[in-house]
Amino acid sequence: MKHSEPSSELRNVARAAAQWLALMESGTACEHDRVHLQQWRDSNSAHESAWQKAQLLRQRFHKLPTALAMATLDRPDPGRRALLKQALCVAAVVPTAWLVTRQLPLDVWRADLQTATGEHTRVPLADGSMLQLNTASAVNVDMNARLLTLVRGEMALKVAGSAPLTIEVPYGRVTLSRSEVCLRLEAGDCRVSVISGTAQLQPLQGAALLLHEGQRVSLGVTGAGALSQFDRLQPGWREQVLMAQNQPLGDFLRELSRYRAGLLRWEPALEQLRVTGSFQLGNTDRILTLLAATLPLQVQTRTRYWVTLVPRNRQA
Incomplete structure (x- = not known):
C-alpha cells in the first residue's frame, strides 16, 4: 500500500507528539515537562490533534507490540490497523521510548x-x-x-x-x-x-x-x-553469527559496526590485518576483546559508544 508523502512540518509534528508520549510514559517526566507539554499542545491546533491521535492509538494498541502500535501514528486507515493486528504475531515488545526517539527518515520511522x-x-x-x-x-x-x-x-x-x-x-x-x-x-x-x-x-x-x-x-x-x-x-546473521575467512580487518569492522550503537573507529594501519573466525553477534564488545587477543591491536574505550582500535602500544 502506498502512502502520500506528508510535508516536513507534519512530519516534525508527528515525531514531536510521539516523543512527548514516550517521555510521559517513561516515568521520568516532572512537573516542568508536563507544563511544557501543555504549552506545546496549546500553541497550535495541529499539535493538539497529533497528541490526541497518539493517545488514541496508544490506548487502542495497548496489547500489541509498541513497534506496531506507534508505526500507525500517521496511518489513519482503521482497516490497515486491524489487518496488522490479525496478520502478525510478535513475541517481543519494543520500548516506546526507543522507537519514537529514533532519528530516522520518515519512511523508516513509519x-x-x-x-x-x-x-x-x-x-x-x-x-x-x-x-x-x-x-x-x-x-x-x-x-x-x-x-x-x-x-x-x-x-x-x-x-x-x-x-x-x-x-x-x-x-x-x-x-x-x-x-x-x-x-x-x-x-x-x-x-x-x-x-x-x-x-x-x-x-x-x-x-x-x-x-x-x-x-x-x-x-x-x-x-x-x-x-x-x-x-x-554457512552460518550468518540469521543465526546471530558473523563469519570471516582471511578477511581484511577493515572490511570486518565495517560489517561489525552495523551491529554496534555509537562510534567504532580504527587506525588505517590496521586496515589490512587479516581476520578468520566465527563470532557471536550477541556481544560485540567480546568480539573486540577477541580481536585484541589475536591481533596486534588494542581497544581503547572512552565511553560505551566511542571505541577506537589502535596498533598495540599506540595511543589513539
Missing part, C-alpha cells in the same frame, strides 16, 4: 516493523511464513495483498506454503513460494540471495529472471547484475 542497531527479531506471519529482521532494519507488511516492502536494512523470509509472497524493494520485486530468501538493501542496490527453493526477480529495468538455491544477485537502478554463488549452509 514502518510496520523495525529493529534497532544490534537487534534481531523473528516475526511469524499469519500464513505460517517466518520473517526475520537483521540489525537496523524496517519492513512494511500487507498480508491482504501478500506484499512485504523492505524499507531499510536486511531481512530473511521463509515462505511456508504454495501461495506466493512478494517482497518489494526500490529496484524491483522478488516473489517466492515454498522458498527462503535474504535481501540486503544498500545505498545503491539490493542484494538478493536464495537460501532454498527458487525466487522470481522482476527488476524495474530489464528482463525477469529466476534465481535458484545458492545463487545471489544484486538489483540496481539499471537492472540485475551478474549471478554469483554463495555457501547457503
Whole structure:
C-alpha cells in the first residue's frame, strides 16, 4: 500500500507528539515537562490533534507490540490497523521510548516493523511464513495483498506454503513460494540471495529472471547484475553469527559496526590485518576483546559508544 508523502512540518509534528508520549510514559517526566507539554499542545491546533491521535492509538494498541502500535501514528486507515493486528504475531515488545526517539527518515520511522542497531527479531506471519529482521532494519507488511516492502536494512523470509509472497524493494520485486530468501538493501542496490527453493526477480529495468538455491544477485537502478554463488549452509546473521575467512580487518569492522550503537573507529594501519573466525553477534564488545587477543591491536574505550582500535602500544 502506498502512502502520500506528508510535508516536513507534519512530519516534525508527528515525531514531536510521539516523543512527548514516550517521555510521559517513561516515568521520568516532572512537573516542568508536563507544563511544557501543555504549552506545546496549546500553541497550535495541529499539535493538539497529533497528541490526541497518539493517545488514541496508544490506548487502542495497548496489547500489541509498541513497534506496531506507534508505526500507525500517521496511518489513519482503521482497516490497515486491524489487518496488522490479525496478520502478525510478535513475541517481543519494543520500548516506546526507543522507537519514537529514533532519528530516522520518515519512511523508516513509519514502518510496520523495525529493529534497532544490534537487534534481531523473528516475526511469524499469519500464513505460517517466518520473517526475520537483521540489525537496523524496517519492513512494511500487507498480508491482504501478500506484499512485504523492505524499507531499510536486511531481512530473511521463509515462505511456508504454495501461495506466493512478494517482497518489494526500490529496484524491483522478488516473489517466492515454498522458498527462503535474504535481501540486503544498500545505498545503491539490493542484494538478493536464495537460501532454498527458487525466487522470481522482476527488476524495474530489464528482463525477469529466476534465481535458484545458492545463487545471489544484486538489483540496481539499471537492472540485475551478474549471478554469483554463495555457501547457503554457512552460518550468518540469521543465526546471530558473523563469519570471516582471511578477511581484511577493515572490511570486518565495517560489517561489525552495523551491529554496534555509537562510534567504532580504527587506525588505517590496521586496515589490512587479516581476520578468520566465527563470532557471536550477541556481544560485540567480546568480539573486540577477541580481536585484541589475536591481533596486534588494542581497544581503547572512552565511553560505551566511542571505541577506537589502535596498533598495540599506540595511543589513539
